[in-house]
Amino acid sequence: xxxxxxxxxxxxxxxxxxxxxxxxxxxxxxxxxxxxxxxxxxxxxxxxxxxxxxxxxxxxxxxxxxxxxxxxxxxxxxxxxxxxxxxxxxxxxxxxxxxxxxxxxxxxxxxxxxxxxxxxxxxxxxxxxxxxxxxxxxxxxxxxxxxxxxxxxxxxxxxxxxxxxxxxxxxxxxxxxxxxxxxxxxxxxxxxxxxxxxxxxxxxxxxxxxxxxxxxxxxxxxxxxxxxxxxxxxxxxxxxxxxxxxxxxxxxxxxxxxxxxxxxxxxxxxxxxxxxxxxxxxxxxxxxxxxxxxxxxxxxxxxxxxxxxxxxxxxxxxxxxxxxxxxxxxxxxxxxxxxxxxxxxxxxxxxxxxxxxxxxxxxxxxxxxxxxxxxxxxxxxxxxxxxxxxxxxxxxxxxxxxxxxxxxxxxxxxxxxxxxxxxxxxxxxxxxxxxxxxxxxxxxxxxxxxxxxxxxxxxxxxxxxxxxxxxxxxxxxxxxxxxxxxxxxxxxxxxx
Numbered sequence: 192x193x194x195x196x197x198x199x200x201x202x203x204x205x206x207x208x209x210x211x212x213x214x215x216x217x218x219x220x221x222x223x224x225x226x227x228x229x230x231x232x233x234x235x236x237x238x239x240x241x242x243x244x245x246x247x248x249x250x251x252x253x254x255x256x257x258x259x260x261x262x263x264x265x266x267x268x269x270x271x272x273x274x275x276x277x278x279x280x281x282x283x284x285x286x287x288x289x290x291x292x293x294x295x296x297x298x299x300x301x302x303x304x305x306x307x308x309x310x311x312x313x314x315x316x317x318x319x320x321x322x323x324x325x326x327x328x329x330x331x332x333x334x335x336x337x338x339x340x341x342x343x344x345x346x347x348x349x350x351x352x353x354x355x356x357x358x359x360x361x362x363x364x365x366x367x368x369x370x371x372x373x374x375x376x377x378x379x380x381x382x383x384x385x386x387x388x389x390x391x392x393x394x395x396x397x398x399x400x401x402x403x404x405x406x407x408x409x410x411x412x413x414x415x416x417x418x419x420x421x422x423x424x425x426x427x428x429x430x431x432x433x434x435x436x437x438x439x440x441x442x443x444x445x446x447x448x449x450x451x452x453x454x455x456x457x458x459x460x461x462x463x464x465x466x467x468x469x470x471x472x473x474x475x476x477x478x479x480x481x482x483x484x485x486x487x488x489x490x491x492x493x494x495x496x497x498x499x500x501x502x503x504x505x506x507x508x509x510x511x512x513x514x515x516x517x518x519x520x521x522x523x524x525x526x527x528x529x530x531x532x533x534x535x536x537x538x539x540x541x542x543x544x545x546x547x548x549x550x551x552x553x554x555x556x557x558x559x560x561x562x563x564x565x566x567x568x569x570x571x572x573x574x575x576x577x578x579x580x581x582x583x584x585x586x587x588x589x590x591x592x593x594x595x596x597x598x599x600x601x602x603x604x605x606x607x608x609x610x611x612x613x614x615x616x617x618x619x620x621x622x623x624x625x626x627x628x629x630x631x632x633x634x635x636x637x638x639x640x641x642x643x644x645x646x647x648x649x650x651x652x653x654x655x656x657x658x659x660x661x662x663x664x665x666x667x668x669x670x671x672x673x674x675x676x677x678x679x680x681x682x683x684x685x686x687x
Contacts, residue, residue: 238308239319243685245306246324249274250683253302254328257677261592262292277303280330283506292592294501297330300677303686323686329678337496337619337639339655342366342385345626345643346495346596347373348392351381351400355628355645358384359653365404366653371495373642374410377402377418381645385653386422390489396420396435405439407489414453423457425487431455431470440474444481460484495595496639498621498658500537500562500588508535508560508659517541517563519551519572526555535560544603545585547572547610555616558582560659566604566620568632574613582617583636584659589623596623596641604640606632607647619656 249267253276256263265276279301280293293300305323342357343349349370359366367386368375374392377383377400386404387394393410396402396418405422406412412426414435423439428446431437431453440457441447447461449470458474462481466472509532511525517538522545525536534557538545544565547553555576566585574583587604591597604622610632612618618636620626626638629646636654645651 234310235316235319237319238311238316239322241308241310242306242319242322243324245272245274245308246304246322247306248272249276249304249306250302250324250326252276253278253304254677257300271309273307273309275305277305279303293330294504299681300328300330302326302328321687324683325686326683327681329681337621337637337657339637339657340364340366341369341639342637342651342653343368343643344637344639345370345373346641347371348642349373349375349644351375351377351379351383351645353379353629353646354381354648355379355650356382356648357645357651357653363653363655366655367404367490375408386490388490394424394426407487409489427486429461442487444484444486496658497589497592497594497597498586499590499592500539500586505535505560505659508533510535510537512536512540513538514540515542517543517545519547519553522553526553526559529556529559531557533558535562538563539588541565543567555581555583558659560584560586562586562588564599565602566606566622568606568610568612569608571609571611573611574616574618576613576615579615580617581615582656583612583619584656585618585620587622587624598622598624598641603627606634606649608632612636617654617656619658621658 252267253263265278267274278292279288279290280297281288281299282294283298288301303323303325305321308320311320337344347370349368365385367388369388370392372391375387375389375394377396378398380399382401384403387402387406389408389410391409394406394408394412397415398418399416400418401421403421406420406424408426410426411428412424413430414420414437416433416435418435420437423441424437425442427444429441429443430448432450433453434451435453437455438457441455441459443461445461446463446465447459448465449455450467451470453470454473456473459472460477463478464476509529511528511534513522513525513536515521522536526534538561541563544563544567545561546567547570549570549572551572553574555574558581563585564587566587587602589597602624604620604624604626606628607630609630612634616635618634620638622640624640625642625644626640627644628634628638628649628651630649631647632649635652637656638651
């Protein structure tokens with residue numbers, strides 16, 4: 192009897208122990224589960240904070256980038272803060288948003304930034320790994336400008352050869368020629384009536400070339416042959432040989448070397464003058480070390496304007512399209528359909544761009560803009576207008592807003608043979624590609640290109656113009672007129 196009772200008590204004790212162990216197991220499981228849940232929630236919260244901060248950083252970074260470009264980078268540059276940005280814009284009179292970088296006609300810009308956490312949530316807690324913030328800003332853009340005083344703007348090299356010429360109207364202000372990053376060479380019997388600004392290149396004249404104007408050259412300058420500079424010359428060093436002549440003053444940071452029968456008829460300022468043979472100085476000679484003098488300040492000159500084409504920009508123009516071979520004969524009916532309205536022809540679908548053959552004449556009735564991928568004007572064709580003062584803009588768009596010319600592959604701008612622009616027409620050619628102006632072509636207006644080459648007996652008669660009256664976006668380093676800026680922030684919200 193007592194023996195049986197002992198076994199019962201042992202069984203009861205075992206059950207009690209098992210029960211206690213089960214309770215502890217349940218408690219342990221509960222604690223682990225609670226801990227894991229807390230860990231997941233904590234990492235999710237951390238990820239959410241990181242993602243939110245990255246998304247807001249994307250808004251701030253994009254706004255800052257808009258200060259220097261109209262089409263900013265849309266991803267983060269740092270691995271520690273990762274975001275992607277989507278842009279959209281509205282134009283006047285429309286409620287829809289257009290995806291992509293804003294047109295210069297934009298009245299509002301929407302920035303949608305998605306930020307990503309550096310440390311994602313764990314255990315399936317991924318809800319905070321990404322956050323999206325959206326902000327809307329008003330948009331402001333001013334008109335991009337080409338100075339009407341610049342007869343020729345080239346981003347790199349300008350060359351004058353043969354008997355090419357640049358003139359300007361009697362009584363008008365003397366225009367200037369500006370080349371940003373290259374050299375200027377004049378050979379043959381070219382005649383150039385303008386000031387010349389070369390902020391990063393050198394200057395040379397040879398043959399019987401003549402310049403009527405002042406020259407500022409950041410690189411060394413040389414006159415040879417029977418070249419004549421009717422004006423003053425500023426350069427780091429100046430070398431005159433042959434029977435070349437400078438009628439004005441010569442200012443050199445370093446030395447001036449004179450040989451042959453060359454002449455400087457004005458005053459000379461330099462660190463040293465090497466005066467040889469029968470060369471002559473007509474004015475006073477002032478010698479002083481370069482360290483005691485400051486290089487003269489260059490005249491202000493416009494930087495490259497990136498001029499893209501957006502249909503939204505041209506609401507004041509009657510817009511047409513052209514395709515096919517796009518000779519003058521094919522373009523004339525389109526021009527006629529504009530009647531007396533200011534017009535724009537989008538000719539980017541033309542097989543070879545705008546071309547002229549034979550003795551075709553394209554007659555304008557009012558101001559006209561032609562957007563084209565190529566310009567090939569030759570033969571004895573002409574632009575003309577029914578009345579004086581009509582303006583023509585031939586624009587080869589620069590679609591990359593980086594403050595420098597970006598020429599599409601195989602694009603070109605050629606004006607040659609006996610082409611004339613033209614009777615009653617003032618024309619501006621804009622091209623991010625090389626411009627070749629040669630043979631006996633004649634142009635009234637201005638040229639603005641990556642490089643510009645004059646040859647033959649081509650003649651440019653300067654007539655001051657600007658871009659058409661539309662807002663145009665410029666890239667970093669572009670001149671102040673035409674910059675694109677965001678206005679005030681109208682709203683900001685979290686999308687998730």
